[in-house]
Structure formats: C-alpha cells, structure tokens
Amino acid sequence: MTSVENLLRTAAVRPMASGRVFNFSAGPACLPIEVLQQLQQDLVDLRGSGMGILEVSHRGPLFDQLLDESHSAFRRVAAVGSEWATLFIPGGATLQFGMIPMNFLPDGGHADYADTGLWATKALVDAKTVGRVNTTFDGKAFAFNRTPNANEAAPTPGAAYHHWCSNNTVDGTKWTVVPQAAAGGWLARDASSDLFSEPLDLRHHGVVYAAAQKNLGPSGMTMVLIRRDLLGKACRKLPSMLRYDEYDKHESRPNTPNTFGIHVVGLICQWIERNGGVHAMQRLAANRCGLLLQAIDQSGGFWRAHSERACQSPINVLFRSPSSELDSSFVAAAAAAGMDGLAGHRSTGGIRASMYNAMPLEGAQALADFMGDFARRNG
Ligand SMILES: Cc1ncc(COP(=O)(O)O)c(C=O)c1O
Incomplete structure (x- = not known):
C-alpha cells in the first residue's frame, strides 16, 4: 500500500503524530507545535x-x-x-x-x-x-x-x-x-x-x-x-x-x-x-519546494506549474491539473487525507501549496506522494 493510499484509508486519522493536519494555507498558516503548546x-x-x-x-x-x-x-x-x-x-x-x-x-x-x-x-x-x-x-x-x-x-x-x-x-x-x-x-x-x-x-x-x-x-x-x-x-x-x-x-x-x-x-x-536560524529555514524551504517540483516534473505533464521555474517561490507553489474539476477533487481528496488549505487564491484558481517555516518536510513529502498518486489515477 502506498503512503497516499494509507493516508486515504485512514482519512479520519490525522497525519502528524501530534494529531494535527498538514496545513498548506497561505496565512494564517501553520505554527510550530511547541510554540502553540x-x-x-x-x-x-x-x-x-x-x-x-x-x-x-x-x-x-x-x-x-x-x-x-x-x-x-x-x-x-x-x-x-x-x-x-x-x-x-x-x-x-x-x-x-x-x-x-x-x-x-x-x-x-x-x-x-x-x-x-x-x-x-x-x-x-x-x-x-x-x-x-x-x-x-x-x-x-x-x-x-x-x-x-x-x-x-x-x-x-x-x-x-x-x-x-x-x-x-x-x-x-x-x-x-x-x-x-x-x-x-x-x-x-x-x-x-x-x-x-x-x-x-x-x-x-x-x-x-x-x-x-x-x-x-x-x-x-x-x-x-x-x-x-x-x-x-x-x-x-x-x-x-x-x-x-x-x-x-x-x-x-x-x-x-x-x-x-x-x-x-x-x-x-x-x-x-x-532550529538553526534563517539559513536552516532557507534549506528546508528549498527541500520542501523541490519535492513538489519533482512531483510536477514526474507527472508526465499532468501537473503544470504556474510560475516560470527560475522565479518559482520556494514558499508558495501554484500548480494545476488538466481541468478545474480535477483541481477541485484533488483539493477535496487531499483535505480528506489530512492536507488542508490547498485551494488556489480566489483570483487565480488552481492549487496552491503554501509552506512556511513551520511546515515540516514530511508535509511536503506527503503532498508530493499524493500528487503523484492522483496524477497516476487521473492522468
Ligand atoms: C505579500 C503579502 N503582502 C501583504 C499581505 C496582506 O497582509 P494583511 O492581510 O495582514 O494586511 C499579504 C497577505 O497574505 C501578503 O501575502
């Protein structure tokens, strides 16, 4: 069973050990759990x-x-x-x-x-x-x-x-x-x-x-x-x-x-x-973004990024499937699997994953896996 299937199977179960969802909202956004505690x-x-x-x-x-x-x-x-x-x-x-x-x-x-x-x-x-x-x-x-x-x-x-x-x-x-x-x-x-x-x-x-x-x-x-x-x-x-x-x-x-x-x-x-200061935050942001870009590149054209690659924000990643209907079902399925806040801004549509400092690499990995699985099933 892939990690995505596992997430879907346990949709009612939250993906993080702490019982929280992966929150990809553009802001207000996720904050570090230890600060919240x-x-x-x-x-x-x-x-x-x-x-x-x-x-x-x-x-x-x-x-x-x-x-x-x-x-x-x-x-x-x-x-x-x-x-x-x-x-x-x-x-x-x-x-x-x-x-x-x-x-x-x-x-x-x-x-x-x-x-x-x-x-x-x-x-x-x-x-x-x-x-x-x-x-x-x-x-x-x-x-x-x-x-x-x-x-x-x-x-x-x-x-x-x-x-x-x-x-x-x-x-x-x-x-x-x-x-x-x-x-x-x-x-x-x-x-x-x-x-x-x-x-x-x-x-x-x-x-x-x-x-x-x-x-x-x-x-x-x-x-x-x-x-x-x-x-x-x-x-x-x-x-x-x-x-x-x-x-x-x-x-x-x-x-x-x-x-x-x-x-x-x-x-x-x-x-x-x-947690290592701004240099560590920068590396983490690049790694998270890299995972999503890889999922886009490996989807055989199913996912299309909005931004020119050289100008890609490492924080906010916008992408689309071949149709707005598929975009909506992706957002809903991801939410059911514990990945929230992925709908694009009302002015742009599509999908937007916002990954600020408190988003762990595991969140980006879960989303990248989910994107790959969704593309294979719907491509
Ligand atoms: C780049 C940027 N500037 C300004 C704003 C507006 O911030 P606020 O809603 O706090 O006024 C936002 C909000 O998302 C933003 O992303």
Whole structure:
C-alpha cells in the first residue's frame, strides 16, 4: 500500500503524530507545535503570575520583559544593527501599503512601484491615493508568472523610494534579483511571505515589513524594520498611529498593543533560533519546494506549474491539473487525507501549496506522494 493510499484509508486519522493536519494555507498558516503548546500554558498562567498573557497589563513589568525578549529575539534573527528600529505595528501588511506613502511620498514627488502580483498591485493602488506613482514593472500581461530580470524594473530619477514584494504569495513567484533604488532613494520591501525564510538582505533598504500570520504568528499585526534615520522624517503631518517615530518612541505601544501577538512573535523567533536560524529555514524551504517540483516534473505533464521555474517561490507553489474539476477533487481528496488549505487564491484558481517555516518536510513529502498518486489515477 502506498503512503497516499494509507493516508486515504485512514482519512479520519490525522497525519502528524501530534494529531494535527498538514496545513498548506497561505496565512494564517501553520505554527510550530511547541510554540502553540507553550501558548496554551501562557494563556492560563504566564510565568507563574497567576494571570494569562491576555490578562497582564501592557505597562506592567511582566509585559515589559516579554516585549524586550520579543524585540531582542526578532533583532537577533533579523541580524540587524542599531541603525535599524524594529516595530510591532497593528493593522496587517495592508496598513503599510498606506503608511509608507503617507510618511515618505512627498507632495510634488513620486515613488516607484514594481507590480509583480496581487499584493504588489494593492500596495501600488493604495499609494496612488496618496501621491504620484510610477510603475517600474507590470506583470499583469503574463499573469504574474515571473518577476523582473536584472534589466527590468529600473528605478526612475528622483523617486523617493522603490517598493517591491519579494515573494508573491498569490502568484507563487519570488524575485531572483534585488531591485535598485533611485539615487538618494531607498527600497521598501513587502516581505510578508518570506521574512525569515532566508537571510535578510537589508542593503539599500529603508523599510522592510511583514504581516505576522505566515512566518511570525497571529494575523492583525506586522513587523516593521525601518532605518533609524528615516524615523521622524515623515513628509506630512499625520495622526500618531500612522507615524513610525511614535511606535519607536513608545516601544511599539503608543496605544494598547497586541500583547498576545508580540509574545507569539518572540516565541517564534526563539523557535527559529533553536532550529538553526534563517539559513536552516532557507534549506528546508528549498527541500520542501523541490519535492513538489519533482512531483510536477514526474507527472508526465499532468501537473503544470504556474510560475516560470527560475522565479518559482520556494514558499508558495501554484500548480494545476488538466481541468478545474480535477483541481477541485484533488483539493477535496487531499483535505480528506489530512492536507488542508490547498485551494488556489480566489483570483487565480488552481492549487496552491503554501509552506512556511513551520511546515515540516514530511508535509511536503506527503503532498508530493499524493500528487503523484492522483496524477497516476487521473492522468
Ligand atoms: C505579500 C503579502 N503582502 C501583504 C499581505 C496582506 O497582509 P494583511 O492581510 O495582514 O494586511 C499579504 C497577505 O497574505 C501578503 O501575502
């Protein structure tokens, strides 16, 4: 009996020893089981305080300690120096689509945006509500199946910053080169789906941000790295919650912050450190992705990948069978076998396997086996 048949036979049985499914959702996504178990404990009694993490004061000494630990762990994993501020900001990555131009797109100036996928488009559309935007790359014509090469997405003179999305979650692509910023400008990177899945390259950057719900913890908050010299350089007057320097001045608590989320980010960063750091995460991502690509390549044309191979995201792998009906039955059969969250984004259809840091290699192996079996039975 193949491993897939075994999984199907025991469909009611969960595939992981812990009794959990393999969750391939694009985010919120799977988190490390030991972090979840630690949180179970912390919800009831945080470090012997007799109160849970949701109950302790955000200004009390216990939370001071957690905040400090989360900041420190995040900074260690990011390997940033003192010239960078690290901020916990509510509102998801989408709030950064607005905050960056509100702070740094001056009246009469312009910013560059590379349009490489659904989220990059949303960032660009939001920036246009604030000021003048130049599109340095437009991937719509080829359904966002590739990212720019070294000769494309050139910045334009005078652009305040150049915004790029390094890993396109919905479209399954990643950049193979780092874009350039105009002279005097800097790069703004949306790293929501690949922060800490590889070493962080901060060269030429002013801001890097990532929504937490993929590699870092709960949805509704975002990690922002911002160059210290940009703090306080907002080009217009803004309410306090939209100003980066306010978050920095108040240690990410200009108001009552997401105390739970901040704690989770700290635990996850410590988990990354215990498991070999970002280099190990990068190797794991490449191995997981390699298993799925091999299943696609060995299917005799049954499975087709969406992305050009050179631009394939190691995190989000999009593929299709010969028909949308087969895609749907694959997603349903996989779910019955304990592999959840495989339906493609509503804008693209097909199948999408999202594999963030907490996805074990066994999850990718189970999916690859399942793909092979499905192709043989339906090809
Ligand atoms: C690359 C990217 N940017 C931005 C977002 C939006 O994040 P949020 O929903 O937290 O605002 C997502 C969400 O999936 C994403 O994948």
